[in-house]
Amino acid sequence: MSDTTLLAGMAEGPLELPFLLADWLGKPVWMWLVFVGLVAALLAFDLGLLHKEQREIGVRESLALSFLYIGLGLAFGAWVWWQLGPQSGIDYLTGFAVEKALAMDNVFVIAMVFGFFSIPRLYQHRVLFWGILGVLVLRAVMIAAGAALVAQFSWVLYVFGAFLILTGVKMMLAADRTYDVGSNPVLRLLRRYLNVTDELHGERFFVRKPQAPSGRMAWHATPLFLALVLIEVADVIFAVDSVPAIFAITTDPFVVYTSNIFAVLGLRALYFALAAMVHRFHYLRYALSAVLIFIGAKIFAADLMGIDKVPPALSLGVTLAIIASGILWSLWKTRPPVQHGSASP
Numbered sequence: 001m002s003d004t005t006l007l008a009g010m011a012e013g014p015l016e017l018p019f020l021l022a023d024w025l026g027k028p029v030w031m032w033l034v035f036v037g038l039v040a041a042l043l044a045f046d047l048g049l050l051h052k053e054q055r056e057i058g059v060r061e062s063l064a065l066s067f068l069y070i071g072l073g074l075a076f077g078a079w080v081w082w083q084l085g086p087q088s089g090i091d092y093l094t095g096f097a098v099e100k101a102l103a104m105d106n107v108f109v110i111a112m113v114f115g116f117f118s119i120p121r122l123y124q125h126r127v128l129f130w131g132i133l134g135v136l137v138l139r140a141v142m143i144a145a146g147a148a149l150v151a152q153f154s155w156v157l158y159v160f161g162a163f164l165i166l167t168g169v170k171m172m173l174a175a176d177r178t179y180d181v182g183s184n185p186v187l188r189l190l191r192r193y194l195n196v197t198d199e200l201h202g203e204r205f206f207v208r209k210p211q212a213p214s215g216r217m218a219w220h221a222t223p224l225f226l227a228l229v230l231i232e233v234a235d236v237i238f239a240v241d242s243v244p245a246i247f248a249i250t251t252d253p254f255v256v257y258t259s260n261i262f263a264v265l266g267l268r269a270l271y272f273a274l275a276a277m278v279h280r281f282h283y284l285r286y287a288l289s290a291v292l293i294f295i296g297a298k299i300f301a302a303d304l305m306g307i308d309k310v311p312p313a314l315s316l317g318v319t320l321a322i323i324a325s326g327i328l329w330s331l332w333k334t335r336p337p338v339q340h341g342s343a344s345p
Helices: 003-012 029-050 059-084 086-117 121-152 156-173 185-193 223-249 253-265 267-281 284-304 312-333
Strands: 206-211 216-221
Touching: 029 059, 029 121, 029 253, 059 086, 059 253, 059 267, 086 121, 086 223, 086 253, 086 267, 086 284, 086 312, 121 156, 121 223, 121 253, 121 267, 156 223, 156 284, 185 223, 223 253, 223 284, 253 267, 267 312, 284 312
Parallel strands: none
Antiparallel strands: 206 216
């Protein structure tokens, strides 16, 4: 094609990009690109502007960022509703609510990991940022695998449902137990096969230092790296619950992945807001276990009632009601005692 012909075509109108309209995992490529662009912009905004320099994140800033991420997640849900219809919009909001609630349980584990390694708040954001990047990849792999299984074998949804019910019951029975970081088999494995320092070295994950007893220089992992690995492992464990939960709500890969990721993106901000008051949300775990049981049970309930699926609006309403009840009951039960002044004689 000559330059003259190309310029003439450009003058008639913009060049068409048919690949943007091509179908990928059930949705046009341009919708996936919009999502990826938003996530990339948020990560660049977080790392490049908000936290360009290493510093502590206060509770006030953490709350503001949490509301920002929640607002963006809900705004994206409104866009999904507009583009794909009410059912997809409600499915997105239900998945977003469930994943955000399960992420709060993940906050408890992250707080224990940081406490075990005595990681100061100054360096916690670095661990959480790289942890989120790992989450983006791990969730993509797990959701892609789940979507392929559901598309090939529809009965897998019943396996997911049974798994969620059993997980919910197990979580409810173990709600009062604490996570023992020191006995984690992954931590024992890392300490057996890696050179590990006993002390932090600023924000570095690895340092070079003499290796005992030879005295030769060798790479050593710092406690900051061990904390990162354990947080990634914890997310994989939580994803085993959350991924089947969202597939029990919808099998649309776009809705599944976008609701999952937008809920997880605000996890770092949510952590700094809740870490100081984790003890106030003790009863939330009972609510989360009830949510998992409800989501798993509604798969079987739909068959018993002779319907295709439980109405999405009902599913969203019940899910929000359970989560809200768990939060309010936790805050009520852990409220500080009222101080009564002593009466004067």
